[in-house]
Structure formats: structure tokens, C-alpha cells
Amino acid sequence: MVTPPLLRVAVVVDVGQEVYHVGDEAIGSATAQALQARGCQPVLFARQPSLVRIPGCQVEPAPQITWDPAARIALCEEAEAIVAALTAPDRSSDPAETLLVAGVDLPDDPFHAPASDLAVTLDRVVAVVASCDAVLVAGGGSLNSTYGWLLAQRCLIARIARRLGKPVALTGQTIGPALSFADAPLVADLVSSAVLAGVRDAASRELVEGLGVIGVETNHDDATVLALASSSVRDRRPETDGDSIVATFSAETFERGGDESYAQVARMLSRLSRSLDRPVVFQPHMQTTSRQGDGDGFHQDGDAAVHRRIADLMPPCGHEPRLEQIRDATSTVSSYQRAALVVTSRFHPVVFGLASAVPVLAIAANGYTAARIDGAFTNWGLPDMVAPLTALADPAFDERCDAFLAAAPSLSRYLTRRQPMVRADLAAWWDHLVAALAPELSSPLVGSGAPAVNDHVRVPETLSSEKELIPDALSPWCDFIRRYAASLQRSVEEDRVVVDTYALRSLRRVADPAVVTLSPATPDDPEVPAVNEIGVVEAGLDHEPLPIARPEEVEAQHIDPGPAPLPPATASLPSALSTSAVSLEDRPPRVAILMRTKDRPDLLARALADVWHQTFTDWRLILVNDGGDPDPIRRLVGLVPAPARSAITVIHNDHSRGMEAAANQALHASDSDYVVIHDDDDTWACDFLERTVARLDAHPEEAGVSATTVIVYEERRGEHYHEIGRAPFYDDLTDLSLSDAMTSNRWVPISFLYRRLVHSEIGGFDEDLEAVGDWSFHLRLLERFRLSRLVPPDGEALAQWRQRPSVSGVEGNSVIAHQREHERCDGIVRDRALRDYVEREGMGLPLYLAGLAAEQRGFIHAESLRLERRIDELENRTAHLGEVLDEILRTVRRTEERVLASGLRERAHRAADVMRGLGKG
Numbered sequence: 001m002v003t004p005p006l007l008r009v010a011v012v013v014d015v016g017q018e019v020y021h022v023g024d025e026a027i028g029s030a031t032a033q034a035l036q037a038r039g040c041q042p043v044l045f046a047r048q049p050s051l052v053r054i055p056g057c058q059v060e061p062a063p064q065i066t067w068d069p070a071a072r073i074a075l076c077e078e079a080e081a082i083v084a085a086l087t088a089p090d091r092s093s094d095p096a097e098t099l100l101v102a103g104v105d106l107p108d109d110p111f112h113a114p115a116s117d118l119a120v121t122l123d124r125v126v127a128v129v130a131s132c133d134a135v136l137v138a139g140g141g142s143l144n145s146t147y148g149w150l151l152a153q154r155c156l157i158a159r160i161a162r163r164l165g166k167p168v169a170l171t172g173q174t175i176g177p178a179l180s181f182a183d184a185p186l187v188a189d190l191v192s193s194a195v196l197a198g199v200r201d202a203a204s205r206e207l208v209e210g211l212g213v214i215g216v217e218t219n220h221d222d223a224t225v226l227a228l229a230s231s232s233v234r235d236r237r238p239e240t241d242g243d244s245i246v247a248t249f250s251a252e253t254f255e256r257g258g259d260e261s262y263a264q265v266a267r268m269l270s271r272l273s274r275s276l277d278r279p280v281v282f283q284p285h286m287q288t289t290s291r292q293g294d295g296d297g298f299h300q301d302g303d304a305a306v307h308r309r310i311a312d313l314m315p316p317c318g319h320e321p322r323l324e325q326i327r328d329a330t331s332t333v334s335s336y337q338r339a340a341l342v343v344t345s346r347f348h349p350v351v352f353g354l355a356s357a358v359p360v361l362a363i364a365a366n367g368y369t370a371a372r373i374d375g376a377f378t379n380w381g382l383p384d385m386v387a388p389l390t391a392l393a394d395p396a397f398d399e400r401c402d403a404f405l406a407a408a409p410s411l412s413r414y415l416t417r418r419q420p421m422v423r424a425d426l427a428a429w430w431d432h433l434v435a436a437l438a439p440e441l442s443s444p445l446v447g448s449g450a451p452a453v454n455d456h457v458r459v460p461e462t463l464s465s466e467k468e469l470i471p472d473a474l475s476p477w478c479d480f481i482r483r484y485a486a487s488l489q490r491s492v493e494e495d496r497v498v499v500d501t502y503a504l505r506s507l508r509r510v511a512d513p514a515v516v517t518l519s520p521a522t523p524d525d526p527e528v529p530a531v532n533e534i535g536v537v538e539a540g541l542d543h544e545p546l547p548i549a550r551p552e553e554v555e556a557q558h559i560d561p562g563p564a565p566l567p568p569a570t571a572s573l574p575s576a577l578s579t580s581a582v583s584l585e586d587r588p589p590r591v592a593i594l595m596r597t598k599d600r601p602d603l604l605a606r607a608l609a610d611v612w613h614q615t616f617t618d619w620r621l622i623l624v625n626d627g628g629d630p631d632p633i634r635r636l637v638g639l640v641p642a643p644a645r646s647a648i649t650v651i652h653n654d655h656s657r658g659m660e661a662a663a664n665q666a667l668h669a670s671d672s673d674y675v676v677i678h679d680d681d682d683t684w685a686c687d688f689l690e691r692t693v694a695r696l697d698a699h700p701e702e703a704g705v706s707a708t709t710v711i712v713y714e715e716r717r718g719e720h721y722h723e724i725g726r727a728p729f730y731d732d733l734t735d736l737s738l739s740d741a742m743t744s745n746r747w748v749p750i751s752f753l754y755r756r757l758v759h760s761e762i763g764g765f766d767e768d769l770e771a772v773g774d775w776s777f778h779l780r781l782l783e784r785f786r787l788s789r790l791v792p793p794d795g796e797a798l799a800q801w802r803q804r805p806s807v808s809g810v811e812g813n814s815v816i817a818h819q820r821e822h823e824r825c826d827g828i829v830r831d832r833a834l835r836d837y838v839e840r841e842g843m844g845l846p847l848y849l850a851g852l853a854a855e856q857r858g859f860i861h862a863e864s865l866r867l868e869r870r871i872d873e874l875e876n877r878t879a880h881l882g883e884v885l886d887e888i889l890r891t892v893r894r895t896e897e898r899v900l901a902s903g904l905r906e907r908a909h910r911a912a913d914v915m916r917g918l919g920k921g
Contacts, residue, residue, distance in 0.1 A: 007040040007438050010129050010161070012062065012154050013138035015054065016046030019302070022285045023348030024140065026223035026329040027172065029054050031138045034225050034430040043132055045125070045157065053328060060128050063121045063156065064113040065149040070714075070722055071107035072152035073182050078104050079159030086126045087164075095123035105722075126160055134437040135161040139172020139200065139222040141347075141372060143187055145180040145613075155186045162193060167437050170197040171429075172222040174372050175204040180609055188213055196436035198429065201375020219429045220379050220422060223348055227333050227355030228423050242340025242358065244281040244322075245272055246349070251306050253345040253365045257389055264392040265363070266313035269321070269343060271398065272361075275405055278340050279319035282307035284326040285346050303346075341408065345389075347372045354380050355422070357415040359408040361401070365389040380418055384478040384485070391484050400480040407473030414471050589647070591619040591689060592672035592756070596662040597680040598628035602721070605636050607680045612644050616689035621648045621678075622666035627656035660765040667764060675756050677749035677774075683712075683800045684750065691798060692753040695790050703785035704754030706736055706747035710797035714804055721804075729801060734789055738782040745775035751799035752778075758785060 014021065015028040032042045032054055045062035046052045052059045065072050085091060085102035092098045096119035099106060106115040106122075113121070129135060135158060142150035158168045168190075175187060188211040191197045198219040199205050208216045247269055254261045269280045284303035300308075304326070311321040327335065333352050336342060342353035345363040350373050353360040362377070364370035364386050377385040391397055593611055597604045611621055625633050630652045637648055651665055663677060674693060678684070688707060695705045713725040730746050762780040781787060792798065 007134065007434070008043060008132040009035055009040050009437065010043045010045060010060075010132040010135045010157075010166075011035070011138050012045050012135070012157055014047070014140055014142060014150070015044065016048040016050070016052040016059070018048065018051065019286060019288050020051075020326065022326065022329050022332045023223060023346070023351075025053060026226050026333070026348060026352075027139050027221070028052075029329055030222045030225035030229075031136070031171070032057050033229065034222070034426075035136075035434070038430060038434045040434060043128060045128075060124060061121050063118060063125055063153055065152045065156065066107040067149050068107060068723060069145075069148060069180070069182050072149055073186065074105070074722060075107060076152055076155045076159060076186060079156055080163050082122055083126055083160055083163040086123050087130070095119040098123075125157060126164070129157065129161050129166060130164050132166065134166055135168045136433075136437070137168065137170045137173070137190075137194075139198075141174040141368070143173055143175045143190075144368075145178045145183045146368070148180075148183060151183055151186065155190050158190050158193070167195045168193065169433055169437055170194050171433060172198055172200045172219060173204060174201055174368075174375070175199060176207045177203060177367050177371060178613070179207065180613065182609075184211060187211065191216060196433055198433070200379070201371050202378065203371035203375065217429075218379070220426055221348070221351045221376060223329075223351050224355050224422065225426055225430075226329060227336075227352050228419065228426070242278070243338055244278050245269070245276060245341045245343060246336055246339040246353075247280050247282050247307070247310075248285050248303060248342075248344040248346050248349045249282075249306050249310060249363075250286065250303060250346050252369075253363065253389065254306070255365070257365070261365075261389060261392075262309055263313050264389075266310050267315060268392060268397075268401070269310065270315045270317040271401065272341065272343065272405070273317040273319050273321075275402070276340055277318070280311075280314070280321040280343075281335075281339075282311060282321060282323050283332065283335055283349075284324065285332075285349060287326045341405075345369065347376065350376045354382075354415055355419070357412050357419065359404075359411045360385075361404060362386050363389055363392070380415065380422065382474075384481045385474075387481055388484045388487055390487060391480075396480065400477055403476035403480075404474075407471055407477065410471035410473045588671040588673075589618050589620040590672060590693060591616070591674045591676060591753070592667070592670035593619055593621045594663055594666035594670070594675065594677045595621060595623045595680060596626055596659055596666070596677075597623065597633070598626045598656060600628075600680055601632040601636060603681045604633065606683065606721075607678060608636060608640060610683045611678060612640060613686050614684065614689045615687045616693055619647060619689065620670055620672065622670045623648060623650045624662040624666050625650065625652045626658070626662045627653050658767060661767045664764045664767065667759070672756055674753050676753045679749065681802050681804075682748075682750035683802060685796060685798045685800075688798045689753070691792065692790060695788065696753065696755065699788065701786060702788045703758050704752060704781060704787045705790050706752045706787065707790040707798035708792065708796070709748060709751040709799040709801055712800045712802045714802055716804070728797075731797075734791065736782065736787040736789055738779070745778060747778070748799070748801050749774050750801055754781070754787075 011028075011031055013028040013031060014024040017024070028044065032044070035042045036056065041058075043058045043060060044052065044054065046059050047062055047064070049059040049061055065075065081102055081104050082099065085098050085104060086095065088098075092101065096106070096116045099119050099122075106118050108115040137154050137158065141147075142154065144151065161168050170191065175191075179187060187208075191208055191211070192213045196217070197208075197213075197215075198217045199208065200219060200221045202218070205216055205218055249265065253265075257264075273280050282303075284307065287300075287302040287304055304323070307323055311323060314321055324335070326332075333356070336349065336352040336358060337356040339353070339356075339358050342349055342358050342360045343363075344350060344353075344360070345365060347369065350360050350362050354376065360377075362373045362385065364373055365388070370386055370388070373386045374383070377383065387397075595607060595611075597607075608621075611619070623633070623637070633650060633652075637645060637650060640648065649669055651669060653662070653665075657665070667675065674696060676689075676692075692705050692707055696702060699705075708731065709729040710731075711727045711729050712723055713727070714721045714723050716722075729748070733746055736746065758781060761784055762777075766776050790798070
């Protein structure tokens with residue numbers, strides 16, 4: 001039998017990172033083993049090849065993509081141009097110069113790699129992919145917008161492979177749940193163009209099908225290969241086997257629960273330790289590599305720091321908890337196989353435990369974790385096993401834990417019976433995958449039982465179909481978990497961004513970072529879901545309003561006599577800032593987001609996605625279309641998934657009323673504790689609301705808070721906005737003072753969250769001002785209230801004030817495009833304040849100050865004239881010195897020429913003497 005040729009497979013996998021992740025190394029090792037067992041030669045793309053610990057593989061540097069959404073998406077779109085330039089026969093030896101000449105604008109990202117380094121890496125990537133037969137995007141959870149730079153990295157390499165004619169496959173993926181408008185088409189393109197695509201959980205499969213991609217298969221997490229390959233997997237006897245309870249927890253588990261969550265987990269582990277009479281051994285899964293050798297080569301951060309905190313909180317239980325050092329993937333699997341029980345909030349410890357036939361008690365704190373862990377259990381035929389973190393506070397939790405422990409021996413025997421089936425499923429999947437990558441190779445490469453490439457077999461289907469094999473003893477635990485099924489599903493939905501087919505079919509193009517242009521609905525499109533929409537004209541509605549959440553507001557808008565009076569000024573701080581006690585069902589949302597727009601659908605789509613991605617979700621968005629075309633807005637809001645769409649109210653004006661009038665309309669149409677203005681062209685960090693709300697909650701004496709802000713300069717290139725630069729905006733500002741604000745506006749609306757009750761004292765926004773209305777509002781606030789500045793410890797800018805210096809018209813910034821109007825309104829505000837002062841105090845002091853200012857202006861003018869004359873004198877002297885220098889240089893050149901000529905003559909004479917000597921000889 002002729003041995004088939006080796007298949008070189010370029011593998012994209014998250015290994016070689018300074019933050020060492022056991023699960024990623026397990027995936028990388030398992031992928032390499034599975035490919036090598038089938039006659040393939042894996043070539044790994046790694047972040048830092050020097051840190052890769054997987055033997056027998058060629059390792060190459062992977063491109064480090066910028067975090068900036070616009071830049072990374074634009075880079076993916078340049079894949080064809082990148083390949084064409086770097087494979088051209090007449091290209092320059094310098095990759096950066098080659099790409100620059102080809103018009104490829106590489107992002108320069110100080111957090112990842114400068115453009116020149118990225119160009120060198122891309123040059124190597126193109127060469128490596130060209131030398132391989134196929135590309136495999138190895139398993140993991142990187143295909144989501146939370147890790148958008150990793151998503152873009154995979155999409156870029158896959159597009160490079162397609163341009164070079166190489167097949168691409170995906171295995172063991174979790175997709176989403178966070179997937180922005182910008183990233184969804186990238187994922188859809190990646191998955192649909194793959195010759196085979198495998199996901200490891202039902203949530204990912206549903207999301208991909210929502211993107212309009214069918215034929216995706218379900219397979220086990222790839223690290224299962226490594227766990228099952230260990231010789232220590234055996235027929236366990238749970239009653240006697242297992243020397244410890246292995247516990248692994250991540251910091252993100254406790255992000256929302258805080259100190260109480262740590263205490264709950266500590267109490268749970270102590271109770272389990274007493275019940276099983278075994279110590280708890282904390283096994284880290286993720287830590288930072290130490291270049292100084294700290295802690296056996298790792299900093300004591302990540303899971304190790306979390307574990308120390310939990311161990312310190314554990315009540316006495318008869319056994320001292322042990323804190324282990326992080327280990328490599330193979331050693332980590334061995335530690336799980338020796339366990340009596342695994343307790344974890346991480347995904348891969350679940351995989352290792354199940355593959356080792358060890359009972360696993362899994363905790364999920366968010367939708368991302370819940371979807372992945374539920375997928376791991378379900379692939380072993382065990383649905384309804386994941387406990388949300390909130391369940392630990394349930395009085396019934398301890399009793400259900402006892403039931404789980406009672407069922408542990410049966411569960412271990414069940415998993416042992418499943419091992420051969422899972423091993424066969426994995427072998428079939430990898431046979432299937434290699435056959436898809438190289439269908440032309442002969443059959444010895446793949447097993448005889450490999451399914452056809454286009455059969456779209458869901459490999460673990462057999463596991464979930466035999467429900468009768470699940471131990472009956474698990475029923476109390478599963479029934480308890482089902483009580484929390486809705487909360488777990490809600491966590492997934494809150495983390496999920498794009499899920500419905502209509503949204504993706506309606507996407508026609510993408511811009512920064514989530515811009516869409518909407519095509520007209522076709523007859524087969526489902527109807528655009530209704531939104532809270534209020535039509536406003538001078539008398540009556542311009543169209544029949546759709547159902548809205550607050551009928552009393554519809555009536556008020558229907559009559560529309562003009563802005564309603566604001567509440568009377570009857571309260572003062574701090575009493576005015578206290579929140580009345582109301583039930584959770586009756587209380588309004590915490591934050592009202594006021595958004596003003598007019599005929600800028602590209603920018604509006606980005607703004608909607610920006611609000612949608614906030615980690616703080618207790619908000620209502622009031623969107624005022626100030627005289628623009630309503631149809632694009634209806635379609636854009638219709639794309640927002642149902643949970644968020646129900647929190648949006650849209651007001652349409654038949655003609656523009658101005659920015660401040662629109663803000664007042666939105667203010668009147670809402671009810672909330674806090675208010676913030678989010679104009680359609682600005683953006684936030686995803687935790688802007690979470691941090692600013694927390695600040696005001698903790699400081700009831702403050703009426704508002706402004707967060708750190710960065711100016712982002714951008715320009716439109718074709719159909720996209722691209723960032724072209726950044727500048728800090730008063731980054732040295734630590735306090736908000738009236739004296740500073742009198743000079744100029746020190747913060748902008750996108751950065752400022754404030755308490756609604758301030759309007760009871762200072763009224764609404766000034767509709768007489770066509771510009772600087774925010775500055776006027778801020779001045780009135782500072783006259784009466786205390787405001788604060790929020791500077792995060794990491795120095796991150798939480799708000800992005802986006803400016804387009806080269807753009808005028810509808811997409812321009814008012815502060816740039818209407819600069820004269822700003823100057824005029826600035827004068828109006830100052831003159832108005834001066835008149836108020838003169839009316840109360842008389843003209844004496846202002847008159848004196850005006851004279852003093854005129855005197856200072858005269859002095860400054862005279863000084864400037866003197867400086868101008870001095871500059872002219874210096875310029876003349878410089879010009880004269882330049883002429884003298886030029887003459888000196890000319891003299892030097894003439895001298896050099898004479899010397900050179902003299903030397904040549906001397907050498908000619910010596911040569912002639914030599915020739916004459918030779919002739920005589």
C-alpha cells in the first residue's frame with residue numbers, strides 16, 4: 001500500500017501567550033496529535049512562538065491585530081490586496097513598503113504591533129499558508145466581539161488562504177454570544193466559506209443558523225482528545241477513588257457578585273470537603289508567565305489570586321485547602337483524573353473532568369460561560385447540569401448539593417460507559433475533518449467509518465438521544481437547575497447581539513464599528529418588529545403610531561403644545577437626589593439615554609450598537625429623529641434584538657427643532673434616576689454606564705459625573721469610517737469647577753451622566769441656543785451642584801468624542817462645521833450672564849474689568865509687534881548666515897575637487913612608471 005503524502009495544515013490556535021491558558025494549550029496539543037495521527041503535519045500560528053510548549057510542530061508567528069473595530073475590519077477586507085502585493089514577482093524586499101505601495105493601510109497599534117511589524121508578520125503568514133495544503137481554525141471561544149482582535153485574526157488568515165486557493169475548516173468553536181453588527185458578517189463569511197465547520201455547543205449552532213449559515217456540525221471540544229488519550233483513564237470506583245476535590249475558579253466569576261459571591265463559593269467548598277472527607281485542592285487554569293521566575297515561572301495572579309482569596313474565606317472543614325501551582329496541560333489532566341469531584345466555573349476543567357469520568361459540579365456566572373459549559377455536558381448526554389452563580393444563595397442549594405453527591409457514583413459509572421462512544425465520535429470527527437480538507441487523498445488517511453463531507457452529521461447526536469441512560473439519582477439536581485433555566489437563558493440572550501436571520505439578511509455593508517445600510521424589505525422578509533414610536537408634528541401625528549409602552553405620553557405628544565413645563569424647583573441637594581422607595585416592578589429604568597439624530601443612518605447604527613453593548617442594561621433609549629427621513633431609522637431600530645428593542649422609544653419630528661429642543665423632547669418622554677446624552681456620532685467604552693452609575697450610587701452628594709474622554713478623529717473612506725488619529729481631551733482634569741468651565745467647556749455630553757432631579761432647579765436645555773447648549777447647561781449645573789470627574793485606575797478613556805475634521809454638511813461635527821455659530825452663541829451666553837449680573841449688582845465691577853481687559857489687550861498688542869520685529873531681525877540674520885554657509889560649502893567642494901584631481905594625476909604618473917619598467921623588462 002502506498003503511503004499518502006503528508007498534508008501540511010496551518011493551524012490557528014491560541015498558544016504561545018504570556019498569559020498561559022491550560023485549555024488553549026490542551027486544544028493545541030490535542031489538535032496536533034489528532035492531525036499527526038492521520039498523516040498530517042501541523043504548522044501552528046502562535047502569538048509568541050518561543051512560548052509554545054507543543055513538541056513536534058513547526059511554529060510561526062500569528063499576526064497581532066489591533067483591538068480597534070474599524071481598523072481590524074478594514075484589515076480583513078484588505079486580505080486579497082495583501083496577498084496580491086506580497087506574492088507579486090516585482091515586489092519590494094520590504095513588506096511594509098510593498099503594502100504601502102499597494103495602497104494597503106495597515107493599522108499602527110501600540111498595544112499589539114506597529115504597522116511595520118505587522119507587515120513583516122503578514123509577509124510570513126502569506127508564505128506559510130502558500131506552503132501548506134489547508135488551514136484549520138482550531139477550537140476555542142475566540143469568534144466573538146469581546147475578543148474581536150482574535151476573531152479578525154482568524155478571518156484574515158482564512159481569507160488569505162482562500163485567496164491562495166487553500167481549503168479552510170473550523171473545529172470545536174464557541175461562536176458569540178456577543179457578536180456586533182460589524183463582526184457578524186465576518187463570522188458568517190468565515191463559517192459559510194469553510195469546507196467543514198464544527199461548533200461545540202447548541203447556542204453557537206443556533207447563532208450561526210441565525211446568520212443564515214446552514215450545515216454547521218456539532219463536535220466535542222477538541223481538548224477531549226487529550227483527556228481521553230491518557231492511560232490513567234480507567235474504570236473508576238467512585239466510592240473509594242479520588243484523593244481530593246479539585247477546584248478551579250476564574251476572576252470573571254465574581255465580577256458582578258463581589259465579596260458575597262466569594263464567601264458563598266468558600267462556604268460551598270467547605271461543605272463539600274466535610275461531606276466527602278477530602279481536601280480541596282485549588283488548581284489554577286490561567287496565569288501570567290513570569291520572565292523573572294516568580295512563582296515557578298508564573299506571577300501569582302489570575303486564578304491563583306482568586307484561589308487564595310477563596311481559601312482564606314473557607315470555614316473550617318477538617319481539611320486544610322491546598323493551593324497548587326499552574327501546570328502544563330497533560331499534568332493538569334492527570335490532576336483531574338485523580339479527583340473525587342471537580343468544582344469549577346471554567347469550561348475546560350468541565351471537559352477534563354467528564355472525560356476522566358469524574359463528577360463535575362459546574363457554576364456559570366454569565367451567558368458566555370453558561371453556553372459553553374452546557375454544551376460540554378450536553379455532548380456527554382447530560383443536559384440541565386450547570387448551576388448559575390445566583391443559585392448558591394438559594395436556601396435549597398445545600399440540600400440539592402447533597403443529592404448531587406449521592407448521585408456522584410452513578411454519574412461516574414455513567415461517564416465511564418460513555419467514554420468509548422465519545423472516543424469513537426472524536427475519531428470519526430477528525431477523520432471527517434481531514435477528508436474534508438483533502439478529499440483527493442487516498443482512503444488510508446481516514447478511518448473507514450468517516451461520514452461523507454456533505455452529510456452535516458452532528459457527531460454527538462447519539463449521546464443526547466439515549467436519555468434513559470442518565471442516572472435517576474441526578475433528577476433532584478437537574479430539577480433544581482431547571483428552575484434557573486430562564487435566568488441562564490436570559491444571561492445568554494443578554495450577551496448575544498446578533499441572533500435573527502432578518503438582521504443578517506438586511507445587512508448590506510458594514511462600517512466602524514457597527515454600521516449598516518439597510519436594503520428594502522423583500523416579500524419573503526419577515527415584518528420589521530414594532531418599536532416604541534411617536535410621530536410628532538405641529539398639530540397631530542404624521543403617521544399612525546405603533547404601540548408604545550406609555551400611553552399617557554402618546555397623548556401628550558399627540559397634542560404637542562410645545563415643551564411641557566419642567567418640574568418646579570422645590571428640591572435641593574442632597575435631599576433632591578435621594579431615591580424614593582418603590583417596588584422593582586414599578587420603578588423606572590435607572591438610566592435614560594437621550595439620542596438626537598437626523599439623516600445619518602451610518603452613524604446612528606454605530607450609536608445603537610454602542611448602547612446595546614453596554615454591560616449595564618437597566619436603561620431606556622429615547623431617540624429623537626429631528627426632521628430626518630424616518631424610514632432608515634425604523635429599519636435600523638427593527639434590527640435591534642427584541643430584548644433591547646423594547647427599551648427604545650423613537651420620536652419623529654416633521655421638521656428640525658434644534659438640538660436642545662430635541663433633548664427636551666427626549667427628557668419629557670422618559671423617566672429615570674439618571675440621564676445621559678448620547679449623540680449619534682459618539683461612542684462609549686462598553687462599561688461606561690456601569691462605572692458612572694456606580695460612581696453616583698456611591699456618592700449621593702454629587703449631581704453628575706464626567707468620565708475621561710478621548711477625541712477620535714475619523715474620516716470616511718468609501719463606505720466606511722476609519723480612525724485617523726486620537727488626542728486626549730482635558731486628560732489632566734481631575735475636578736469639575738465653575739472657574740474652569742467659564743473659560744471653555746471642559747467636558748462633552750457623551751461623557752456626562754447626571755441625576756434627573758437637577759432639572760427641578762435649573763430647568764431644561766436652552767432651546768434659544770443653536771450651539772453651545774451643553775456648555776450653558778453645564779454652567780447652570782455648576783452654579784448650584786457638586787459634580788465629579790471619573791478617572792479609572794487604568795487611565796482608560798470611557799467616552800469617545802468622535803470628530804470628522806474634513807467633513808461638512810449632515811455628517812459633520814457641529815463644533816467644526818458650524819464654528820461661527822458656536823462663536824456667536826458663546827457670546828450670547830456670556831452677554832446674558834453679564835446682563836444678569838449688571839441687573840443685580842450694577843455696572844461698576846464689569847466696567848472696571850472691561851477697562852482692565854482693554855488695557856491688557858493694548859499691552860499684548862504692543863508686545864506682539866515688538867516680538868514680530870525681533871523675529872524679522874532674526875530671520876534676516878539667519879538668511880545672511882545661510883548665504884555665508886553656502887559660500888563655505890562651495891569653497892570646500894572646490895578644494896575637494898582639486899585634491900581629487902591632484903591625486904588622480906599622481907596615481908597616473910606612478911602607473912606610467914610601472915608600465916615603463918615592465919617594458920624594459
